[in-house]
Amino acid sequence: MPIAVLAVLLFFLGVFLTEVCAIADEAEQVVTVTAKRYEYNPNTITVKKGIPVVLEFTSLDRLHGFSCPGLAIRTDIAPGKVATLRFVPQKAGTFPFHCDNFCGSGHEGMTGTIVVTE
Amino acid sequence: MAAEAQAAWGMEDKQSRIMERNANMKINRRDFLKLAGYGSAIFLSGFAGSGRWAEAADGDGFLFVQLSDTHWGFTGPAINPDSAGTLKKAIAAVNDLAMQPDFIMFTGDLTHTTDDDKERRKRLTEVKGITGALKVKTLRYMPGEHDASLDEGAAFKEVFGPTHYAFDHKGVHFIVIDNVSDPTGSIGDAQLQWLAADLSKQDKNARIVVFTHRPLFDLAPDWDWHTRDGSKALELLMSYANVIVFYGHIHQENYRVTGHIAHHAAQGLMYPLPAPYSVPKKMPVPWDPAQPYKGLGFRSVDAKVSQAMYGLTEYGVKGEKR
Numbered sequence: 545m546p547i548a549v550l551a552v553l554l555f556f557l558g559v560f561l562t563e564v565c566a567i568a569d570e571a572e573q574v575v576t577v578t579a580k581r582y583e584y585n586p587n588t589i590t591v592k593k594g595i596p597v598v599l600e601f602t603s604l605d606r607l608h609g610f611s612c613p614g615l616a617i618r619t620d621i622a623p624g625k626v627a628t629l630r631f632v633p634q635k636a637g638t639f640p641f642h643c644d645n646f647c648g649s650g651h652e653g654m655t656g657t658i659v660v661t662e
Numbered sequence: 663m664a665a666e667a668q669a670a671w672g673m674e675d676k677q678s679r680i681m682e683r684n685a686n687m688k689i690n691r692r693d694f695l696k697l698a699g700y701g702s703a704i705f706l707s708g709f710a711g712s713g714r715w716a717e718a719a720d721g722d723g724f725l726f727v728q729l730s731d732t733h734w735g736f737t738g739p740a741i742n743p744d745s746a747g748t749l750k751k752a753i754a755a756v757n758d759l760a761m762q763p764d765f766i767m768f769t770g771d772l773t774h775t776t777d778d779d780k781e782r783r784k785r786l787t788e789v790k791g792i793t794g795a796l797k798v799k800t801l802r803y804m805p806g807e808h809d810a811s812l813d814e815g816a817a818f819k820e821v822f823g824p825t826h827y828a829f830d831h832k833g834v835h836f837i838v839i840d841n842v843s844d845p846t847g848s849i850g851d852a853q854l855q856w857l858a859a860d861l862s863k864q865d866k867n868a869r870i871v872v873f874t875h876r877p878l879f880d881l882a883p884d885w886d887w888h889t890r891d892g893s894k895a896l897e898l899l900m901s902y903a904n905v906i907v908f909y910g911h912i913h914q915e916n917y918r919v920t921g922h923i924a925h926h927a928a929q930g931l932m933y934p935l936p937a938p939y940s941v942p943k944k945m946p947v948p949w950d951p952a953q954p955y956k957g958l959g960f961r962s963v964d965a966k967v968s969q970a971m972y973g974l975t976e977y978g979v980k981g982e983k984r
Contacts, residue, residue, distance in 0.1 A: 620846065642884075644847075644886060645845045645847075646812070646886075647812075
């Protein structure tokens with residue numbers, strides 16, 4: 545095979561692999577979140593519109609909840625296991641979330657936001 | 663309440679205005695007439711005409727009082743500078759009622775939450791002592807999430823007994839449903855089975871009064887003003903013609919109907935909360951020095967058993983009729 549042809553093939557292979565990696569990067573946004581009395585870490589979660597999101601929650605102490613009414617997602621977060629939520633944000637904006645399992649004196653303040661960017 | 667939570671629960675005049683508007687949303691006579699079409703009807707004091715049914719010579723009526731959300735242990739001068747005295751004033755007002763009720767029902771959040779189990783027991787025990795000053799000695803209690811969600815009702819049971827139960831009084835079947843001991847705000851399958859078994863013993867036309875802490879229906883789920891499996895309880899109750907629900911949790915009067923079942927929320931005795939979804943974030947309505955104890959109080963319920971009708975009278979903390 546002439547070297548010129550091989551070079552062209554390698555070029556297109558490189559371009560193809562770059563695209564595949566880019567698609568893989570945008571195929572899923574995985575965010576790990578810890579919950580403990582009375583905070584989430586991180587408490588601001590930034591994701592891109594239209595790209596699937598995987599939220600993986602772990603409780604560091606007791607039963608908590610995660611409810612984001614604006615995106616219609618919620619889960620219990622029990623200690624000792626990972627709670628996973630999958631969704632695809634369809635609209636840009638800022639969406640508050642809160643703990644919806646009563647967890648103590650600071651329960652009302654256990655909140656955060658999901659920021660969906662264009 | 664933690665200092666940071668007090669700070670977060672700031673003051674907004676707008677909230678006061680909303681509360682005022684909410685408090686003014688009384689049921690008018692036309693609403694009452696519409697309500698009369700339901701199985702169990704209610705009326706507000708002022709147009710019963712011939713006086714209290716509880717005073718009727720035929721023994722067909724009786725009176726009970728609902729107190730709710732006393733949040734004993736709460737401190738926050740900007741929210742309630744008389745946090746240690748409000749409950750005691752309400753007790754004095756109940757003791758001064760011209761006609762004493764047959765019993766008094768406390769619909770939860772007797773105490774303000776604390777992460778300290780020992781302190782929780784102390785507060786619950788103090789409430790039991792303070793409410794012992796009521797002239798009426800038939801007192802019935804149920805927990806709110808502040809009393810029971812952190813220990814699944816353990817401390818409450820030690821001080822007051824079961825968190826769910828039923829009793830009969832002068833022809834009315836009363837059911838106390840616990841939707842707080844489970845921190846998810848659920849009744850749970852076991853209690854729902856108990857409810858089904860209890861209801862199965864009742865005639866379809868039985869007079870049934872239900873007490874809960876949280877609303878059984880979705881009043882404002884984003885504000886935690888709902889019961890996650892409340893629809894299952896309502897489904898069980900729906901086949902009974904005369905059911906009425908009294909609850910607490912939301913610290914304000916509120917009236918809704920689901921199917922033929924009327925739901926009445928009570929004022930609290932520590933701090934009012936804003937009307938559902940009237941503000942971006944749920945926070946206590948700050949104390950108004952010009953109108954102290956505004957939005958706080960209790961109610962009496964005048965039951966007319968034969969007609970399955972209930973007359974509601976709302977009182978302020980010092981016993982003034984609203």
